[in-house]
Amino acid sequence: MQGTDGHVVAEGLTRHFGTIEAVAGIDLLMRPGEVFGFLGPNGAGKSTTVRMLTTLLRPTSGRAWVAGHDIVAEADAVRRSIGVALQDAAIDPLMTGRELLALQAVLHGIPSSASRGRGQTLLEMVGLTGAADRRVGTYSGGMRRRLDLALSLIHEPQVLFLDEPTTGLDPNSRFALWDEVRKLNRERGTTVFLTTQYMEEADTLAGRVAIIDGGRIVAEGTPEQLKAQVGVPTLQIVIGHGEDSLGAESILMRFGEPAPAPAGAVAVRLEGGASAIASVVRALDEAKVPVEALDLHMPTLDDVFQEATGRRLEGAAESQPLEQAPNPQP
Amino acid sequence: MSAAVAQYAALSRRSLLTMVRQPRAIIPPILFPLMFMALSSAAFDRTTQLPGFPESESFLQFLICATIVQGALFASIAAASDVAHDIEDGFFDRLIASPVARTSILAGRVMGSLVFGFVQAWFYLVVGSAFGLTVEGGFIGMIGVTLVAAMFAAGVASLASAFAIRTGSSEAVLGAFPLLFSLMFISGNFFPRTLMDGWFKTAATINPLTHMVEGMRAQVIGGLDLGEWLSAFSIALGFFVVGLVLATAALRGRLAAN
Amino acid sequence: MSSAEVTWGIARRSIVLISRLPSAFFPSLMMPVFLTISFAGAFSGIVDLPGFPAEKAIDWFIPMTTIQGAAFAGITTGMGVARDFESGFYDRFLVSPASRASLLGGSLLAATLRGLAPLALLTVVALVAGANLHAGAMSIVVLGIACLGIGLCAGAWAVGLAVRFKSTQITPLMQSGMFLTVFLSTAQMPIELLTGWLHGVARLNPMTNVLQLARQGFLGDVTWDTTWPGLVALTGMIVFLVGFAYRGMQRVIP
Numbered sequence: 001m002q003g004t005d006g007h008v009v010a011e012g013l014t015r016h017f018g019t020i021e022a023v024a025g026i027d028l029l030m031r032p033g034e035v036f037g038f039l040g041p042n043g044a045g046k047s048t049t050v051r052m053l054t055t056l057l058r059p060t061s062g063r064a065w066v067a068g069h070d071i072v073a074e075a076d077a078v079r080r081s082i083g084v085a086l087q088d089a090a091i092d093p094l095m096t097g098r099e100l101l102a103l104q105a106v107l108h109g110i111p112s113s114a115s116r117g118r119g120q121t122l123l124e125m126v127g128l129t130g131a132a133d134r135r136v137g138t139y140s141g142g143m144r145r146r147l148d149l150a151l152s153l154i155h156e157p158q159v160l161f162l163d164e165p166t167t168g169l170d171p172n173s174r175f176a177l178w179d180e181v182r183k184l185n186r187e188r189g190t191t192v193f194l195t196t197q198y199m200e201e202a203d204t205l206a207g208r209v210a211i212i213d214g215g216r217i218v219a220e221g222t223p224e225q226l227k228a229q230v231g232v233p234t235l236q237i238v239i240g241h242g243e244d245s246l247g248a249e250s251i252l253m254r255f256g257e258p259a260p261a262p263a264g265a266v267a268v269r270l271e272g273g274a275s276a277i278a279s280v281v282r283a284l285d286e287a288k289v290p291v292e293a294l295d296l297h298m299p300t301l302d303d304v305f306q307e308a309t310g311r312r313l314e315g316a317a318e319s320q321p322l323e324q325a326p327n328p329q330p
Numbered sequence: 331m332s333a334a335v336a337q338y339a340a341l342s343r344r345s346l347l348t349m350v351r352q353p354r355a356i357i358p359p360i361l362f363p364l365m366f367m368a369l370s371s372a373a374f375d376r377t378t379q380l381p382g383f384p385e386s387e388s389f390l391q392f393l394i395c396a397t398i399v400q401g402a403l404f405a406s407i408a409a410a411s412d413v414a415h416d417i418e419d420g421f422f423d424r425l426i427a428s429p430v431a432r433t434s435i436l437a438g439r440v441m442g443s444l445v446f447g448f449v450q451a452w453f454y455l456v457v458g459s460a461f462g463l464t465v466e467g468g469f470i471g472m473i474g475v476t477l478v479a480a481m482f483a484a485g486v487a488s489l490a491s492a493f494a495i496r497t498g499s500s501e502a503v504l505g506a507f508p509l510l511f512s513l514m515f516i517s518g519n520f521f522p523r524t525l526m527d528g529w530f531k532t533a534a535t536i537n538p539l540t541h542m543v544e545g546m547r548a549q550v551i552g553g554l555d556l557g558e559w560l561s562a563f564s565i566a567l568g569f570f571v572v573g574l575v576l577a578t579a580a581l582r583g584r585l586a587a588n
Numbered sequence: 589m590s591s592a593e594v595t596w597g598i599a600r601r602s603i604v605l606i607s608r609l610p611s612a613f614f615p616s617l618m619m620p621v622f623l624t625i626s627f628a629g630a631f632s633g634i635v636d637l638p639g640f641p642a643e644k645a646i647d648w649f650i651p652m653t654t655i656q657g658a659a660f661a662g663i664t665t666g667m668g669v670a671r672d673f674e675s676g677f678y679d680r681f682l683v684s685p686a687s688r689a690s691l692l693g694g695s696l697l698a699a700t701l702r703g704l705a706p707l708a709l710l711t712v713v714a715l716v717a718g719a720n721l722h723a724g725a726m727s728i729v730v731l732g733i734a735c736l737g738i739g740l741c742a743g744a745w746a747v748g749l750a751v752r753f754k755s756t757q758i759t760p761l762m763q764s765g766m767f768l769t770v771f772l773s774t775a776q777m778p779i780e781l782l783t784g785w786l787h788g789v790a791r792l793n794p795m796t797n798v799l800q801l802a803r804q805g806f807l808g809d810v811t812w813d814t815t816w817p818g819l820v821a822l823t824g825m826i827v828f829l830v831g832f833a834y835r836g837m838q839r840v841i842p
Contacts, residue, residue, distance in 0.1 A: 054683050058841055075841075079685040090676030094608045095601070106597035107684035109590035135608075151680075358760060365768075372786035373776040377634055508615070508622075515626040525633025534630075 007032055008053065008159060008193055012062035015048050022048040024215040025062065030193065030208075032158070035185050037206025038195040039301060041313055045215040046195035047087055050163045053193070054084050067158050080108075083152035083160045083190075087167065089144045093137030097128055097147050100136065101154060108155040115154070122150035126180065142173030149180060159191045160184065166201060178205055199301035199313055211305055218308040227299045230307050233274050234259045234297040236267040240290035248289045255280055265293075274298070341438020346445060348412055359404030360450060364457060367397040370520065371461075382524040386551040390463055395475060395546040396519035398454050399539070402447040402483040403510055409443050410490030411503040417584075418498065436577050439491055440484050447483025451476035471549035478546050478562045485569025486510070492576035495584055519543045538565050591690040598681070598694025602665055603701060616664060620657030620706045621713055624650055627776075628717070634777065641778050641807050646719045650710060651731050651802040652775050657706030658735035659742040659766045665699035666746020666762055673754035688837045695747045696740060696830065703739015707732050719806060727805025730815065734802035737822035741829050742766050748833035751840050774799050794821035 010028035014021070023045040030036045038046050051057035053066055055075040064071045067081035091100065098119065105115030123129045126146035131139060136147065145165060152160060162181070166174040182205065184190050196202055202209045203223045211219040211226070219226055236259075239248050249258075252268040255276055261267035270276045277296060284291055302313050371390040378389055386392045417423075455465070455472055465471045494503045516533050517540040518526070526534060534540050545562025548555045606613055624646070632645040642648040672678040681691050711728055714721070721727040746762040772786070773795040782790055790796050801818025804810050 056679055056682055056841065076685050076687075079683060082683070084679075084683045086676065086679060088676060090679060092601075092605075092672075092675075092677055094605050099601075103597055103601060104680070104684075106590075106593050107681065107686045109593075109685065369771050369786070370776070372784055373771075373782065374631075374634070375783050376637060376777070376781050380633060380636055382633070512622065512626070515630060517630075521630045521633065525636075526629065527632065528629075530625075530629030530632070 007068060008036070008064070008066050008191065010049075010053070010062065010064040013049065013052060013059050013064050014061045015045075015052060015057065016060045022215055023052070023059075026212075026215075026217055028064070028210070030191060032191050033185070033189045034207045035181070035192040035194060035205055037202035037209040038193065038212055039197070039199060039202040039206075039209055039305070039313075040195075040212035041197055041311075044212045046197075046212060047163055048215075049212070050086070050161055050193070050195055054082060054161050055079055080155070081158045083155070083157035085145070085148040085152045085160075085162050085165060087163045089148035091136045091139075091144055091147060094135060096135055097123065097132040097139075097150075100147065100151060101132075104151045104154050110155060118154055118156075119150075122153055126150045127176075140173075142169050142176070145169060145173070145177060146180070149177070153184070153190075156188075157190070159193065162192065162194045164195055164197065167197065174201075181205055197313060199305075203301055209301065211301070211308060213305070213309045213311075219304055223301060226301060226304045230299045230303045231269065232256070232272075233270050233299065234267055235270050235277060235280060236261050236265050236295045236297065237284070237291050238265045238293040240292050247287060248284065251283050251287055251289065252280065254283070337438075342441035342445070345409065345412070345439045345442025348409075348442075359408055360401060360453070363397045363400040363404065364454065366400075367393055367458075368461075374521075377521075377525075380525060382522065384522055384524070384547075384551060387464065388462065390458060390461060391551050392522070392547065393520065394454065394458050394463060395543050395550060396514075398451045398475065398479050398546070399482060399519065399543055400514055401450050401454060402479050403486055403514060405446055405450060406443045406483045406486035407490050407503065407506070407510065409439060409446070409487050410494045413439055413491045414494035414497070414499055414501075414503050417495065436488070436491060436574075436581055440487050440574070440577075443487030444480045444484035448476050448480035450483075451479035465550050466553040467549035468554070471554055474549050474554075474559045474563075475546045478542065478559070478566050481563060481566035481570055482542065485566055485571075485573045488570060488573030488577045490573075492573060492580045495577060495580040498584075513537065513539060517543065538568070541565055591687060591693075594686040594690040595693040595697055598691060599697040599701065602668055602695065602698035605668070606702070612664070616657075616660055617705070617709060619660060620653045620710055623653040623656060624710065624713060624717075627653065631776070637781055639778075639780055641780075644718070644720065646714070646717045647806040648803070650714050650717075650719055651734070651806055652770070652799060654706050654710045654731055655734055655738050655799065655802055656770060657710065658703035658739045659770060661702040661705050662699040662739045662742025662744075663746045663759075663762045663766055665695055665702055665743045666748075666750050667756060667759055669695050669747050670750035670754070670756045670758060673750060674756055678754075682840065688840065689834070692747065692751075692833055692837045696743050696833070699743020699747070700736050700740040703735045703737075703742075704732060707735050714806075721805060722808050723805035723810040726810045730805050730810055731802050734798055734818065734822070737826065738798065741822070741825045744826070744829035744833040748829065748836045751833070751836040769793070769795050794825050797821035798825075 008028060008030035010026050013023060013026040013028075015023040026045075026049055028036075038049065040046050048057065052059050053064055053071060055071055055078050058072060066078045069077040069081065071078055095103070101119040101122065102112075102115060105112070105119065110118065120129075123132050126149055128143060128146055128150065131143060136144065139147065149162075149165070165181075166177055169177070178201070181192060181194070185192055192205075194201070194205060206223065208222050209220070209226060210217045219229075221229075235252070235255075237248065237252070249266050252258075252266055256269040256271040259267040259269050268280075270280070272279070274296060281291075281294075305311070305313050367390070371388065371393055374389045377383060378386060378392070384392065452472075455463070455476070465475075467474065490503055490506070493506060497503070516530065517537045518534045519540060523531060523534055523540065523544075542562045542565040545558040545560075545565070548558035552558075627649045628645040631649070634640060635642055635645055635648065640648075669678070672681075707728070723730075745765055749758045749762055773790045773793040774782070779787070779790055779796060797817040798821050800814055801822075804814040
């Protein structure tokens with residue numbers, strides 16, 4: 001099925017570099033208007049896949065269609081329909097933001113009468129109106145990414161490809177970019193294909209996620225589906241000084257299997273899911289067990305990755321307990 | 331004492347190996363002067379018949395010494411930019427922190443260039459011979475020429491190293507390259523001074539490189555001439571001494587700053 | 589027509605960026621001036637050779653060094669393309685619907701126009717140094733035509749290499765290619781006074797005719813007989829080298 005506007009379809013997409021198999025047969029089916037996340041560690045083949053889908057690289061074998069056009073046979077039509085913001089936002093430091101927008105408009109055949117207005121709107125959208133006439137060499141990393149995003153949208157593409165859009169950015173810039181992507185998708189219905197090595201990014205932004213490792217998709221689904229496949233949430237409690245921890249343990253074990261926990265804490269895998277937490281709290285309360293801290297650890301996409309590959313994602317942040325009670329003194 | 335000698339030897343060897351292991355850096359400075367010599371000798375062949383042209387068999391015989399000096403110049407500058415690289419990379423700071431004698435840091439680089447300049451000069455003479463070059467001064471003449479080339483290479487290496495140590499930037503060193511190229515050109519090296527006039531001739535006469543190359547050339551086109559050779563060698567030695575003084579001062583400055 | 593706009597937009601960027609990087613700008617401007625002074629000064633004696641077509645060395649050398657400057661300007665344009673590939677900026681062009689021909693055309697247009705850069709400065713040098721402009725303003729006009737042509741040739745050569753190697757490490761090949769083309773001809777000596785292998789090579793080298801075209805106004809009158817061989821040579825070189833660049837561009841997606 002080749003699809004029409006806003007679709008991205010791939011069948012057995014493969015790319016070799018010499019003897020290295022960077023992408024080993026990828027199948028994709030993206031629906032128009034969805035945000036699709038491609039999650040994987042460095043070297044997994046994310047950028048190679050994006051480069052093939054955006055016509056910057058020819059596949060060794062397999063086929064793909066973007067917005068209904070074959071990426072090899074109808075490359076020009078693909079290019080008209082896509083916006084691309086690649087890794088490392090390659091931007092000429094000697095040009096100003098406005099000049100780059102104007103050049104981008106020319107490349108996409110937008111008449112100058114229209115490009116000025118569109119450029120201004122986009123600059124406002126990404127918050128760069130003040131810096132627009134300064135050379136890009138003076139921009140911060142976050143500003144460059146935002147400009148790159150604006151540049152990718154000047155011709156109002158149906159499909160937007162974002163290759164690691166927040167790698168190397170500080171948290172504020174990252175959140176700002178996430179907001180912009182969400183708005184784009186909501187307000188314009190732009191289909192977004194996003195690659196990332198950060199599980200929080202995939203989790204927060206993507207409606208569906210494919211996890212890629214070693215050039216292959218190892219898991220696919222909505223973030224919730226994927227996480228549910230891995231297991232149930234873990235509940236960890238820290239009880240008060242000198243209290244009877246055995247009593248707390250036996251209560252918790254009614255709700256599931258024990259889980260590893262740091263000293264002074266007890267943890268259980270909640271068979272009933274996160275909603276069972278109310279029952280646990282009631283049970284502990286009835287037994288008058290003083291609880292000093294309570295932490296619910298949901299499975300993450302990093303856990304999904306580990307299930308599928310036996311390794312952790314690089315740079316995956318461990319979720320921190322909400323509070324750490326001081327160690328009980330003997 | 332023998333420890334110091336061992337250090338000198340080790341750093342010279344490193345300097346030479348660095349040069350030899352980077353073909354992309356080394357081949358252009360070696361090949362470009364040869365290419366230029368081949369072209370100029372072919373193009374200017376007829377000019378040897380001009381009245382006033384020094385008594386030489388061919389333009390090649392006239393030009394070979396300038397080519398040798400040009401080669402020594404290019405290669406030594408490349409070596410000095412390695413010094414700047416060392417500073418940029420921090421290798422320099424590691425050397426300073428080590429018990430290696432301070433002067434051997436510099437000496438290694440300079441000795442490396444001296445040896446390279448000597449070998450390169452012989453290489454050019456051999457290539458020239460393959461194309462019909464005869465050196466009137468014979469084997470001794472060739473030794474004389476290559477010794478001057480070696481000393482000049484060491485001189486340029488120390489001058490450029492002084493600059494490299496002072497600026498710590500390999501880009502600055504390579505940027506000085508056009509300046510030295512000019513010095514080579516505004517001279518009697520590529521064409522006889524006897525066929526020049528005006529301000530250019532005056533400038534060429536003032537240029538010490540002119541006299542150095544003419545002293546070397548005498549051994550090639552005329553036969554052994556000790557006076558000419560001494561004139562050439564002392565100019566090369568002068569470069570070396572000035573270069574060493576400046577480089578040592580620059581080194582001291584950088585060490586004091588650390 | 590948007591192809592023309594793409595071509596002009598890319599050319600414009602290339603030209604405007606020169607002024608924004610003065611550290612690269614001045615050396616390229618000074619190089620032909622320096623070469624003129626060095627060559628005309630060092631080799632001034634060659635005019636005394638019997639049959640030498642010029643009275644003064646400056647008349648003989650200035651057209652050659654101006655053309656060298658034009659070639660250098662073309663190469664610099666190609667180096668800019670190589671830099672754009674290295675930095676990933678060129679992806680921006682490749683991912684857009686702009687045709688490969690218009691992308692190439694933009695760089696080639698820039699190279700051609702930049703070929704004129706040394707002309708103004710060297711005309712001033714020529715006048716100051718007392719060069720003979722036998723044919724008056726026409727001397728400069730034909731030199732300008734040669735500069736445009738050589739700027740385009742050097743640009744096509746350099747861009748052709750840039751789109752194949754996608755790296756500035758190929759710069760020495762860009763430069764030596766052009767250098768050899770110019771110097772394996774009548775750059776230093778007229779064809780009548782060349783001997784041996786160089787005479788043979790220069791006779792076959794189209795650059796010989798281009799240099800003749802460029803020099804004629806400094807050596808005598810501008811005539812059709814000394815012009816048309818140069819135009820044919822330029823056309824041949826342009827067709828060959830632009831073809832080289834175009835073929836590279838067609839295969840730019842790996």
